[in-house]
Amino acid sequence: MTASENLHGGVGDSAPDNNTHGTRESNNSSTVRHRKGPLISTPVPSKRSALEQPNTRPDLAEPNLKFWLALVVVGVATGIFGDLMMVVLFGVQHIAYNYHTGSFQRAVEHVSGLHRVVALMIAGVFGGVAWYLLRKFTKGESTEADNILWLGKGQLSFRRSFLTSIISEIVIGLGASIGREAAPKLMGAVSGDYVARWTKLTPHQRRLLIACGAGAGLAAVYNVPLGGALFAAELLYGSLSISVVLPALATSVIATVTAWIYLPNHATYLGLANFHFETSQLVWAVVVGPIFGVLSVAYVRMMAWVSHYRMGGKKIIAAPFIAFTILGIIGVRYPQLFGNGKDMAHTVFLGGGTLTLLLALFALKPLVTALCVGSGASGGLFTPTLSTGAVLGGALGLIWSMFWPGASTGSYALIGAAAIMGSGMQAPFAAIVLVLELTHTGFGIIVPLMVATILATLVAKTIDGYSIYSARLPEIEY
Template identity: 45%
Template sequence: MGAGQDSDRGANGTAGAGALEQPNLVAPVDVPALSVRFWVLVAATGVLAGLAGAALMVLLHATAHLTYSYRSGSFLTAVERAGAVRRVAALAAAGAVAGIGWWLLRRWTGPGGSEVSTALWRDEGHLPLRRSLGTAVLSVVIVGMGASLGREAAPRLAGAALASRLSDWARIDTAHRRLLAACGAGAGMACVYNVPLGGALLTLEVMLGVLSLRLVLPALATSCIATAVSWTLLPTGPTYRLPEVPLSASLTVFAVLIGPFAGLAAVGWVRMVRVAHEHRPAGWRSVVAPLLVFTAVGALAVPYPQLLGNGKDIVQLALGAQLAVPALVALLFLKPIATAGSLGSGASGGLFTPTIATGALLGALAGQGWTLAWPAPAAGFAVIGAAAVLAAAMQAPVAAVVLMLELTRTIDALMVPLLFAVTGAVLVSRRLDTPSIYSVRLPAQ
């Protein structure tokens, strides 16, 4: 799914048959010239994606504050104060909302998918608006209640669905429809994390599978417009805060060595996601499964409250070296299991922050041993691990590096070590013929 796939395309512009190739049947590089009308649609998509993303995040935070009865402070602090019984009860309630909500949504909206990847690569950029927006709302509600899933799936889906509806209205061709839907998805991601450049690269490298000069401008425009619009309601600071980490020989050598291990961790994580997706329940089981799985996650959160939510607080704790070795080991195994289990129960949610959390835990744990022999700032280990696992799991090294830069805004000195780790991780994952966490959930043809 990364930019390197462009060199693997045949002369007709279609992708090859390898597991890593872009599933599009119509290559994005074949998009005709962009007309004035298309640029108007780009601007409209950016505005709508920004408004939708901001509204969804307001709903997410309102749900979290209501569920755990807090007005300020971090989500993790509120969960810890809530107590064991409330954690289990909140997750059980989230499971009931997920199971009943999506069952009703399917009955109300009828057949049709609401996955961005499937729409872009199999359905010519078409997304049903009601079902997609309903799925997005349910997704942020259960994440706000503590589900171990990422929050980015909802704004990505909403942005792509709104772009798809604009395409219907403007009656544009399939190539432009796909491009606009991908830009809408990237813009939705960009605005909720305040990562305009990262959102544009996500559009190009992950969703379109190619870095092309013709496609860069619409991707940048939609992400920048959406991010600026979201500033009216959402914070403008970095997602993660960490102390300044100077460049050191210790971190550079560590990055070279940890890269392949991060790649193996990403391979295991992607395969776990594939198994979970393949075993999603159907029929009446789709109502019961979320209740059972979410309640089990709530029980695990009694000793490990960090499991609840998308994993943002885990990353912050790892960056601040606030987790002891036993907690790092436990969370490194339990967080992916909780997230994959939640996805496998039939719930809809993102994998972006859970993937970063897995990488940060791996880097922090490895760094605990490394620093005994060759000391280095603890935050550097977590950032390097997070970027490497994210890059290999998304099959998007450029987007992953830029996203980590924008999410933290303080890793300039770590750029060379970061690139070493990302390169090693992606090489291992590609050597093992591993798809991305997005393409692995495509339905079988």
């Protein structure tokens, strides 16, 4: 074989099995797939292969022109769906709580306790009836994007996914304690699925496009194009090769820019301090990192249990009403629990909250979220998980500061959010970038933030290994 045929001349035993007209077997058969090499066929003087670098080796989902055109369509569609979901969410929040801009928590605090309870009761009645009818008349249709991504079987239903997303955003707007990102993530995945099937992409390319669309949905509504791309590549697709990273980045960027039609182009959490490194933060990260990992396992296991045993059939008509009413009653005392938890995290990032309040929110937020999920409600766990980590980090930071003062509560909260997100998602790289991109700060404390996230994820992976996404997948039917 000539040098030009071996992708810039890989020679001897050290040369990888990647060549200009090379082959690669599929996972399920000995089918041969031919791949083009770089345009320049002349090797560098060493005669080493251009694809010897691990992340440049061809992937089974290697993009081609048709894939890139499909990707553009998916990116634009995902950005538009993200805007639509947020129009629904913000519209309901405005009607229910006279919310315009700024802090949703503050809008909730300005209404009476009775108003809060009634709003959640309405959410329960609407959600229960709507989900019951939807699941009855779309039985057998799938909205499990993660299931399709990881098992490679089935296809997503547009009508069930779209209606599920709308219902979810409405009840979150009324105050339900679930994440708003599930809807745009699902609609991004649906866009990827439909466009891939319409353009007749290969099964591997379809899987990549679904992952890219799902990550782009997260990117669009939170203005986190880099974090959304890493979410798609590291967590959903499971590879950081260049064949995966480039499409993931492109889809997230296109979706995010498209979403600027309606959504703002700034950080989700505004006004945070430019945190500075303190030795106390690093020592604290080493001490509490494993604690975050253990608590993350308990959190994920709880969400797995309530997801598996969540209400179905006719029980779902009444279950959300009961669950949301309980949340409304608790919310009379703790309005921070309303919605996905964004403002709860924002407050502690800014250094607010007493030790008693933060510990109470850390205990209550997972419980009310589990209550909502167990009632049969559809929604995400991204922001509820982040906010739980933030208040826990803030609380433990306040205790630590009693003995070793100097660092701000907000810095500990940011580290805690990243650690719980990384271990809870089993995706530390994506979690770190998402926290930095959501806040536009944190680079000054990047070392303790990384240490806590690494230790937490390592402990969680060693003890259990499930994530807030894999643990909620439905039972496999054999």
